[in-house]
Amino acid sequence: MSKDMTKPLLSVRGLTLDIPLARGTLHAVRGIDFDLYRGETLCIVGESGSGKSLTSLAVMGLLDKNIQRRAERMDFDGTELTRASNRQMRALRGDRIAMIFQEPMTSLNPAYTIGDQLIEALRLHRSVSRDTARARAVELLEKVGISAAASRLGQYPHQLSGGLRQRVVIAMALMCEPELIIADEPTTALDVTIQAQILRLLVDLTKEMDVAMILITHDLGVVARVADKVGVMYAGELVETGPAAEVFGKPMHPYTRGLLRCIPQPGMTERGGELGTIPGIVPSLIGAVQGCAFRTRCPHATEACGGEIPVRGEQSHRFLCVYADGARSVEGEPA
Amino acid sequence: MSAPVLELKNVAKTYRVKQGMFGKPKPLNAVNDVSLSLGRGEVLGLVGESGCGKSTLAKILLGLEEPTSGQVLVDGEAIGGQDRLALARRIQPIFQDPYSSLNPRKTIADIVSLPLRVHGVGDAKSRAKSVRETLELVGLPARVLNTYPSQMSGGQRQRVAIARALIMHPEIVICDEPTSALDVSVQSQILNLLNELRAEFGLTYLFISHDLAVVEHLATRVAVMYLGRIVEEADVGDLFDAPRHPYTRALLNSVLTPDPSLGVPDTQLGSAYPNPISPPSGCHFHPRCPFAETLCKTKAPRPVPRAGGHVECHLHDPDSTMYRPDFTV
Amino acid sequence: MSVKKTTAPLMEEITGPTPRQILRKRVTGHTGLLFGLAVVLILLFVAIFAPLLAPHDPYAQSLSSRMVSPVFLGGTWEHPLGTDHLGRDYLSRLIYGARVSLLIGAVAAAISGVIGTAMGVAAGYFGGKVDAVVTFLINVRLAMPVVLVALAVVAILGGSLQVVIGVLGLLLWDRFAVVMRASTLQVRRREYVAAAQAIGASTSRVILSEIMPNIVNNLIVIVTLEMAHAILLEAALSFLGLGVQPPTPSWGLMISEGKNMMLFEPWLVLIPGVVLFMLVLAINLMGDGLRDVTAPENRS
Numbered sequence: 015m016s017k018d019m020t021k022p023l024l025s026v027r028g029l030t031l032d033i034p035l036a037r038g039t040l041h042a043v044r045g046i047d048f049d050l051y052r053g054e055t056l057c058i059v060g061e062s063g064s065g066k067s068l069t070s071l072a073v074m075g076l077l078d079k080n081i082q083r084r085a086e087r088m089d090f091d092g093t094e095l096t097r098a099s100n101r102q103m104r105a106l107r108g109d110r111i112a113m114i115f116q117e118p119m120t121s122l123n124p125a126y127t128i129g130d131q132l133i134e135a136l137r138l139h140r141s142v143s144r145d146t147a148r149a150r151a152v153e154l155l156e157k158v159g160i161s162a163a164a165s166r167l168g169q170y171p172h173q174l175s176g177g178l179r180q181r182v183v184i185a186m187a188l189m190c191e192p193e194l195i196i197a198d199e200p201t202t203a204l205d206v207t208i209q210a211q212i213l214r215l216l217v218d219l220t221k222e223m224d225v226a227m228i229l230i231t232h233d234l235g236v237v238a239r240v241a242d243k244v245g246v247m248y249a250g251e252l253v254e255t256g257p258a259a260e261v262f263g264k265p266m267h268p269y270t271r272g273l274l275r276c277i278p279q280p281g282m283t284e285r286g287g288e289l290g291t292i293p294g295i296v297p298s299l300i301g302a303v304q305g306c307a308f309r310t311r312c313p314h315a316t317e318a319c320g321g322e323i324p325v326r327g328e329q330s331h332r333f334l335c336v337y338a339d340g341a342r343s344v345e346g347e348p349a
Numbered sequence: 350m351s352a353p354v355l356e357l358k359n360v361a362k363t364y365r366v367k368q369g370m371f372g373k374p375k376p377l378n379a380v381n382d383v384s385l386s387l388g389r390g391e392v393l394g395l396v397g398e399s400g401c402g403k404s405t406l407a408k409i410l411l412g413l414e415e416p417t418s419g420q421v422l423v424d425g426e427a428i429g430g431q432d433r434l435a436l437a438r439r440i441q442p443i444f445q446d447p448y449s450s451l452n453p454r455k456t457i458a459d460i461v462s463l464p465l466r467v468h469g470v471g472d473a474k475s476r477a478k479s480v481r482e483t484l485e486l487v488g489l490p491a492r493v494l495n496t497y498p499s500q501m502s503g504g505q506r507q508r509v510a511i512a513r514a515l516i517m518h519p520e521i522v523i524c525d526e527p528t529s530a531l532d533v534s535v536q537s538q539i540l541n542l543l544n545e546l547r548a549e550f551g552l553t554y555l556f557i558s559h560d561l562a563v564v565e566h567l568a569t570r571v572a573v574m575y576l577g578r579i580v581e582e583a584d585v586g587d588l589f590d591a592p593r594h595p596y597t598r599a600l601l602n603s604v605l606t607p608d609p610s611l612g613v614p615d616t617q618l619g620s621a622y623p624n625p626i627s628p629p630s631g632c633h634f635h636p637r638c639p640f641a642e643t644l645c646k647t648k649a650p651r652p653v654p655r656a657g658g659h660v661e662c663h664l665h666d667p668d669s670t671m672y673r674p675d676f677t678v
Numbered sequence: 679m680s681v682k683k684t685t686a687p688l689m690e691e692i693t694g695p696t697p698r699q700i701l702r703k704r705v706t707g708h709t710g711l712l713f714g715l716a717v718v719l720i721l722l723f724v725a726i727f728a729p730l731l732a733p734h735d736p737y738a739q740s741l742s743s744r745m746v747s748p749v750f751l752g753g754t755w756e757h758p759l760g761t762d763h764l765g766r767d768y769l770s771r772l773i774y775g776a777r778v779s780l781l782i783g784a785v786a787a788a789i790s791g792v793i794g795t796a797m798g799v800a801a802g803y804f805g806g807k808v809d810a811v812v813t814f815l816i817n818v819r820l821a822m823p824v825v826l827v828a829l830a831v832v833a834i835l836g837g838s839l840q841v842v843i844g845v846l847g848l849l850l851w852d853r854f855a856v857v858m859r860a861s862t863l864q865v866r867r868r869e870y871v872a873a874a875q876a877i878g879a880s881t882s883r884v885i886l887s888e889i890m891p892n893i894v895n896n897l898i899v900i901v902t903l904e905m906a907h908a909i910l911l912e913a914a915l916s917f918l919g920l921g922v923q924p925p926t927p928s929w930g931l932m933i934s935e936g937k938n939m940m941l942f943e944p945w946l947v948l949i950p951g952v953v954l955f956m957l958v959l960a961i962n963l964m965g966d967g968l969r970d971v972t973a974p975e976n977r978s
Contacts (some may be wrong), residue, residue: 061532061533061534062532175622177622205398205399205559205622206398206559206560206561206600206603206604207398207599207600207603207616207618208398208622209603209605210602210603210605210613210614210615210616211616211618213605213613214612214613214614214615217612217613232532232533233605234533234607235562235604235605235606235607236605237607238605238606238607238608238609238611239605239608239609239611239612239613239614240613241609258609259609259610261609262607262608262609263609272534273533273534274607275537276533276534276536276537277533277536277537277562277607278540278562278563278565278566279562279606279607280562280565280589280604280606281606283566285565285566285585285586286544286566286567286569287566288541288544289537289540289541289566290537291534291537291538291541292534293538295502295504408872411872411875411876412875412876413872413875413876433878434878436878437876437877437878438878440876441876441877442872442873442876444869444872444873445869446869449868449869449870450868450869450870450872450873451870452868452870452874452888452891452892453697453892454697454891454892455891460870463874463877463879464877464878467874467877467878467879467880467883468877468878496696497696497697499697500695500696510873513873513877517877
């Protein structure tokens with residue numbers, strides 16, 4: 015397998031997801047673009063209903079049948095995912111693309127031991143003996159920090175704690191040495207201390223094994239600590255994308271800045287002081303959606319926001335706003 | 350500090366858990382000898398991992414569970430001696446999930462007026478007025494009176510839940526993870542609202558949360574709970590700036606502030622949370638503690654006073670062989 | 679008293695339809711429910727206004743006009759559905775028979791519904807010993823064959839409308855208890871129940887006004903199922919001669935009386951059989967439909 019480092023592993027252009035409903039078409043995802051290189055971690059952050067989970071399912075080809083997927087391009091290492099057959103997608107899933115879900119209980123089958131499930135995950139895609147697969151399972155369980163790995167193989171998912179289960183899920187995702195891991199809120203169901211452990215594990219393993227990762231989350235803290243690249247999603251659009259240091263250091267889109275002001279930041283927000291807010295709610299995406307979807311909640315909205323929204327910024331750090339500086343100067347932020 | 354409005358004296362709650370069909374029931378000490386006191390207007394943040402007993406403690410305070418031993422005092426009166434209605438007038442809850450905490454078959458007016466009807470306060474007209482005023486207080490227009498919870502967003506529902514809690518003008522509000530089910534932008538609105546309401550009415554909050562950034566923001570004092578015990582309690586500044594207990598330190602370490610220059614922290618908490626049915630010997634925290642010594646496995650640490658509270662750790666006990674006065678974690 | 683800066687949520691935020699609007703929309707779009715409801719309502723109408731609708735006295739015998747064929751088999755409009763072996767007008771007996779069927783179905787379902795709901799809700803709400811006792815009683819009841827017990831009781835007490843209703847009412851509560859127990863268990867864990875308890879609401883208030891409204895949709899479904907069940911059992915008992923006694927017009931009895939002539943005059947069995955089938959089918963469709971339309975709406 016040739017590994018071209020200059021070409022993105024996954025390149026998505028103009029991904030659109032439409033859900034036909036009785037009341038009209040719900041434009042859940044509206045033309046998003048992103049590139050992901052090998053070994054890179056992209057965090058897609060957004061609130062509920064922003065379309066971030068659907069985006070990950072669209073890449074995996076796991077959308078409900080009624081959702082219409084369109085894209086100019088969804089290139090995974092030379093394979094065009096929009097034209098891939100079900101058979102091709104099944105061969106990719108779990109092998110070269112692995113997925114980690116929020117609730118580890120749903121991705122582990124309660125009726126089988128974790129050993130069986132780990133071995134099966136490998137033997138589904140590789141013709142290896144049970145013993146080889148078993149050895150690999152033990153190796154990976156140790157790698158994800160599970161002690162007495164060999165004896166754990168005979169245990170059932172319900173015998174493990176939530177944190178251990180998520181470690182098993184990660185080990186399972188790594189069985190076939192995937193090139194891309196898609197993790198949808200992998201730590202939301204876990205306690206804070208376990209969350210830190212699991213995230214650390216994911217970051218270390220993806221770096222060590224040169225795996226690319228798309229991590230879907232609503233938690234800006236997770237994004238800042240884990241991401242190489244950030245995509246801020248709002249109402250079906252990536253309103254700002256860029257390297258983590260730049261997006262957090264100099265957030266351009268008014269929504270990104272609004273979100274960052276909403277969370278208490280120790281040392282920066284005054285204890286007991288007032289937090290920033292974003293008034294209003296996400297607009298309905300049913301029917302024709304025009305202009306900037308954030309304009310109903312944006313303090314700087316003008317008439318121009320209802321029209322065509324230009325893409326601003328340089329190649330790596332881009333955002334969608336009618337203001338050339340994302341209204342930073344209006345808010346008195348340094349340019 | 351003024352006379353405490355809420356006091357817990359050696360409160361314990363033990364469940365008997367059956368293991369298997371024929372197993373002998375084993376005791377589970379969900380809350381183990383907890384003493385706390387809250388002054389008027391204070392916000393006590395209660396933090397800890399799931400299963401540490403913080404929700405059981407909340408249920409005891411709300412009168413939904415009977416403590417196995419110990420006393421809960423409100424304004425110096427034991428609540429065992431008061432009837433349920435009197436307790437309900439003084440302590441009210443706000444729950445985590447605004448989708449589950451409002452009855453889907455009732456209108457907002459019904460939900461918010463329920464406390465008034467249960468307590469037989471006023472007539473229909475004065476109740477309606479009171480409901481309108483309380484809704485306005487939490488930022489909801491009177492138009493929502495005849496709508497149902499399913500028509501509202503998560504933030505609006507949580508406002509309704511707050512209105513229901515406040516309509517009887519309680520002194521103490523138990524906030525059990527009130528914002529963890531909400532989106533970031535809505536969470537800050539609710540936190541601001543809780544803060545404003547406290548300032549306006551001198552409310553006392555017991556604020557249960559797993560989000561330490563939120564606790565640091567809102568609380569005046571913090572209690573850290575581990576396996577049913579309060580292992581450290583201190584004023585918010587002291588606790589966050591100089592945590593004494595190794596567990597507190599680990600919790601603070603695990604907070605992910607949105608700072609991309611920092612990586613994911615190492616909490617140094619090796620193993621998983623222990624099974625509360627068979628807690629570790631000595632100090633319950635010793636299997637996960639990077640500073641544990643032999644003493645920790647055999648002897649449970651006693652509470653040692655510190656500013657605004659106490660800490661349970663041999664490292665801070667002057668009578669212990671492990672005492673290290675200079676130890677700051 | 680006012681809190682200053684809290685952003686008042688925009689009115690546009692309240693966008694969703696009311697539960698009633700959702701219900702209306704679901705009902706009008708559900709063919710099965712509408713069909714079932716229509717058939718049941720028509721039969722109910724027929725049963726209530728039987729004296730006005732029946733062309734003849736259902737008990738009046740006429741030896742001169744026995745076994746008259748229905749109009750579609752060459753009979754006359756004098757007896758549209760013909761007459762039976764005693765010369766009684768078949769249509770009139772069918773119309774009066776609807777009364778018996780619906781009465782037995784409704785009352786038996788009501789009696790068993792009250793017993794089963796009380797037991798199930800108590801078991802689900804209080805748990806512990808109450809739950810253990812109720813679960814034991816459910817198991818005992820499930821171990822008894824309904825038809826055999828009903829046969830034995832009717833054989834001892836003698837068949838009559840009251841006895842049949844009483845026996846079925848006391849036997850068919852098991853499904854109510856099982857379903858209501860499970861539903862209550864589910865609902866009582868919701869935080870609004872804890873909120874009501876923390877307000878100081880009494881146990882009866884919590885059960886009646888917080889829990890019941892949220893499980894009543896399941897109750898309605900079981901009522902329809904058990905109604906259909908009771909109607910079929912009545913027909914079976916009457917067919918065996920142990921249910922409603924002659925000459926009371928009952929569909930089960932009509933089938934029973936017609937069975938001797940089945941080979942020569944099959945319509946004697948077919949007509950009440952088809953009507954019985956239609957009623958039970960309609961009630962079941964109605965129950966299925968009610969379950970669909972009252973299912974809790976999705977969050978999104």
